[in-house]
Amino acid sequence: MSNLISLIGLILTSTLLYIVYRVVYNLYFHPLASFPGPLFRRASRIPWSLAVLRGTAVFDAANLHEKYGPVVRLAPNELAFQDPNAWRDIMGGGTSEIPKWIGMYGVPAFLPPHIQNTISKTYHRALRKALSPGFSDASLRAQEPMIAKYIDLMMQRLNLKSQQGPVNMELWYRYVVFDIICDLAVGESFQCLESDGLHPWIVAMVEGAKPMGFLTALNMYPTMATIINPLLGLVAQGNIRLHNEMVKPMVEKRLQVGDRPDLINPLIKLYRGQDANMDELIANATTIIGAGAETSASILTAVTSLLIDNPDKLSQLTAEVRSAFSSQDQITADAVSRLPYLVACIDEALRLFPQTGSPSLRITDRKTTIVGVPVPENTVVGIWPWALYRAPALWADPNEFHPERFLADSKYVNDAREAFKPFFTGSRDCIGQNLALIEMRLVLAHVVFRFDIKRTSDPNSKDWVHKQKNLFIVWDKGPLPVQLTPVV
Template sequence: MYSIGTILLYALAAEIFRRCCLILLAAFTGPLSKIPGPMIGKFTSWPWLIQCVKGNQMNIGPGLFQKYGDVVRVGPADIMFRDKATITKILIDEDFRKSHDYETVREDPNVASLITETDKVKYKQKRRLLSPGFSIGYLNGLEPLMHECLQVFKKVLDGRCRDAGGYAVIDMNRMLGNLTSDVMSAASFGGSFNLVESDDNTQKNIFNSYLRRVALDAQFPLLRHLPGVPSASSMISGLVERIVSKRRQEMEKGVMKKDILQIFVDTHNADPISFTDKHIRNEMILFMIAGSDTTSLTAAFTLLLLLNNPDKLKELTSEIDSTFPSLEDNVTFAKTQDLPYLNAAINESMRLMPIITGGIVRLVPETTILCGYEVPKDTIVSAWVSEMQRDPRIWPDPDSFIPERWLGDYKGVPADRKAFMPFSAGSRNCIGQQFALKELRLILVTLIRRYELSLVEGQSHELRVHTVPWFKQGFYNVGVKLRS
């Protein structure tokens, strides 16, 4: 007669044996077993998840593709792809839904933002709600606000140069981050944060901490349920609540503003049950970060590439000088949007150093064929746009900064715009891409026309990523001198 303890021990051993058998079966049988990749990936995703938490997946992924080819298995049900046909199928043709990873980072499982909404119908409803804030008419109306922020930007840079005897070394990564945060807050929330003038890094540190914590929550969702562990949004919610409270006070006094925040507040007032205060907070956090870091980093990356390719910077400077002969010429949306070399340089920067540095994660809805392999339902698939944009089969000299490829055939090959997805693609493409491009053009033209920019040698270009990339060294310095 066996004791209860012995029976439980046998039951535990049997369960462990059963699970080991399932792991072995999944590793070496079935359709996914045919997909190449590291041996450890057949059994567990942990090594890959650790790289994601460290922000190093963008540096590890390219090596895996180089070793194993267009498709790589990094976990029992985690597959990465880099070929154009498969990425197009995942993001556009079949429009796979977002994976459950996006749901794990929600503070409240029932409250999704535009970026964490995985239900296609609900996503379309949310996007339709925000679309008036990104219409051409609305964006054109933001131009004066952007110019006000740029005036402060020029004033501060001029002062830095003057105080340094004419030439200053500026952490352009930080300065541009402050500028785009000011533009975003002025255009979307009714007033600039004035970060360029104050150079207060407190808010930036909060954003960075939030992004790192979100990356951690995405891989280890149980973490946020541990007692005493604050939520990711607690780091930033105080700032959001102050902005919303101020707007409601203004509305009580009859002051109405036409911006993204007003859309949120009006929607809440019309249906406070479906669109709660939590929805307002989640959407605002999304816009605070996505509306500032993505544009500032693209501007910083474009400057980095231009400074490391002085002949390209010279060509762009010539185009800008011919369009704006005087330092006092008004730099406008209309005058910057049709500058061919400027647009080519921006496109080439987003091809080489995109904000989407790793895989865009989706969930396979039904068993399908991807890159010649049968992929079962509920497999997590990652579309590595960044690797597609460096594919030598599509882009001659893929690792070189060549804006000219966007102006005509380069080495007999036209730029493949269907293999260029810096803002993602399909129904989930970035709603703010036109806002970002308009802002980006104004920033780059203002900088290059007004200042002589020079390379500061000896800096690291190494990046890490938590939602958006960041310089491992923590800064990117640029030499700045006022032009005559």
């Protein structure tokens, strides 16, 4: 017994000494020791992980930049940059692009690689090359009649729902974008608009994304991740099998259709005859649907919230839309792209409610320089969009909704417009940005054209943007009840 007690004591003492050693090293001898940041964050990654788990990481980054300046040490081996030029230096593309960090993109470890999570530049380049034609302007314009069909159905359903009381626009925006993206990705929709509900597969996918913050926080500790990740993989096997059972028949059905000008067609050509890659085909289709729908729906909800919180801006947008069109048939992708105030409203929503708010974390594979600052090898670096887009040094009235800042208003002439990269930049920017902009502009134009929109007495109807919880990869969003009155 005494030997066991001695062994336990030795283990505890060794562990304590190692922790003390790591803290002292991180504070005084680490290559990043000279960079400013809070004491506990410089000493350990635990405060970073706790912020992710609490859902405050993006907001904390903004506060820390305000206190410590444009370069902050958020964790022992991590620097955050709040400088417009950092986009070029970190995500510039080509050989200058700093690689994605597996600490962020390696979760969950049991999923096959896809276009969003792969850290392999070669594999990403092949996927990007294959998928790009489906996301081109020409391809998406060819799909505009299909997109218009779902938007028209949404308007019909909203017209009926509006007569029954307030409408939760957060859900209805999800319905329409999920119906559109599912049709574009796998050849059929889940009929969310018709059923007034989300398909179980969509619910499972959305809910499955919420623990990503926890998994990312866990992945910061290699020993713990090595032990727990295999266990999580075993636990998740049932859900993965259920997910694949729901989506695989749709993908197989789409494969039988042959050539079709949609988002997945180029990927089918890439994988044709490679049965072993069905899992990767499903993973990429799921990513296209999830990333494409959730982000667009979130921004549509945010811009609606910001407009009803600012009635003067809503009146100006309403006047622009209704003076531009005399019938709904005139509302086309080309036409709405020429509505400057509508475009500016969506840009301002993207600034105030960026997706995801968190950075695309990279890790330096050699000594490099970022915005003139020498950065050692093996340093995690990132730009936190929420913090960058609300920096008082870069934007006038940074926390207020002013679409005019994107319309050459003299009050905002000194805004750092070059900092605004809502779809990121470089070779890993958002491949679906053209689709997202077409969807958001068309849907918002139709809603404003067909309905008068007002805030309700429900507390959820006010200041929606600042009430949402950030789960690091996604936002955990609440309802947005609004009063819709059909325009006769």
